[in-house]
Amino acid sequence: MNKNNPIEAAQKFIKKYFPSCNGALLAGSVVRGEATDTSDLDIVIFDESVPSSYRESFLEFDWPIEAFVHNGSSYKAFFESDRERARPSLPRMVSEGIILKNDGLIEAIKKEAAELLKEGPEKWSEETIQVKRYFLTDMLDDFVGCSNRAEEIFIANTLAELLSEFVLRTNQRWIGISKWVVRSLKAFDEDFTTQFVEAFDTYYKTGEKDKIIHLVEIVMKPFGGRLLEGFSLGKN
Template sequence: MIDRTQAIKTAEELVANRFPTCELALLAGSVARNEHMKTSDLDIIVFDNQVSSSFRESRYQDGWPVEWFVHSTTSFRVIFEADQQSASPTMQRMMVDGLVLVNHTHDFYEQLKAESELVLQKGPDPWSSQTQKEKRYFLTDTLEDLIGEHRKRELFFIVNHLMEQLGEFVLRMNGHWIGQSKWLYRCLYAYDSHFAVSFYQAFEYFYQTDRKEKVIGLTQHVLDEAGGPLFDGFSLGKNN
């Protein structure tokens, strides 16, 4: 297990050596949240007005895998807004959860943290009615593939795709942020812990038994709550 105290000290030293004049630096990610594992890296977000544009960089430094997220106090805004528009607010989460390593910004840090908290509380902009129809249609299409397929190898890929589709659909239709990989489950759990457990159990049952009825039932229930499966009459790109 990673020594959290040592990880924080290392992050401070790395920032001091690489960005000695930075305005602000935070240690984010699993170490900041005290959820780290032996494979966790150091996610360090830096605001330095000597850089001309934002960038991300991965390095091994002092025996640690380090992810650098580097911005100026103006360039960050492009990524901040892009994360918000994508409904996957990575930067906002970093600002809220991060541990301060350096702060010479006066009010900038407090204002950006407060803005990030407001963004996270508000949730993403709702899907348009057209986007809702498209997502419903493609979720229905994947469900039909699952119902009709019996070849195990193909089923695994269908189910994997469906897991991502279904998770995104549930979260966005209910006004919640999404995430990728492990963050998808975390977002589902934050939305509704009981649903998240049911979601996990349905897919776990498939992976353990090769039986798909629980995944099918869960997906059908979600679609029914959203107006039912959508196929007949759906069109995309057609000129009226």
């Protein structure tokens, strides 16, 4: 069955569920041209009548739909939270979103989102870098020393998350989870991303660890390399 055009489906959805909203945007993979057969519609709603933000899922007009509902000010707390965690989910949706409805407030919010994305997350302090170095070193040592394949797989998963976070945050870049790990890395450095994916792909296929170990060591080298001896946390 052919789905309704995403913009048309989104507009029908707005008219049915949020006819009195002040503004609405269609965001997500369909806007970026990355939609798959399982993609949904991400729709950001601004409605001054709602007391607080909420998220709700629907299945309408042949599409799974995720509605992110905010009033004229509640979105600001989400912008700030996303900035603090360095994962700009809502600002990205607002910035890239196609306007479905606008009573005059959307342009200012889109501008706010774009400026936040351009500014990037807060720079890591030297103390934070040291803490992250320590945990990355600890996980790398676990990975090197482990001989249990089942445990190794999950250690590798965690190592990939820590490594991507370290690379991106030490360069004051936004991070991501799931598919956004690779997308965030590509936005930073495509060559490094190729090495990153190849190193972990090689391990998962063959069990060979050397490429991952080498990559982690290269990433940490400008910051002093591995950190274990002498590190303390919370000591008075």
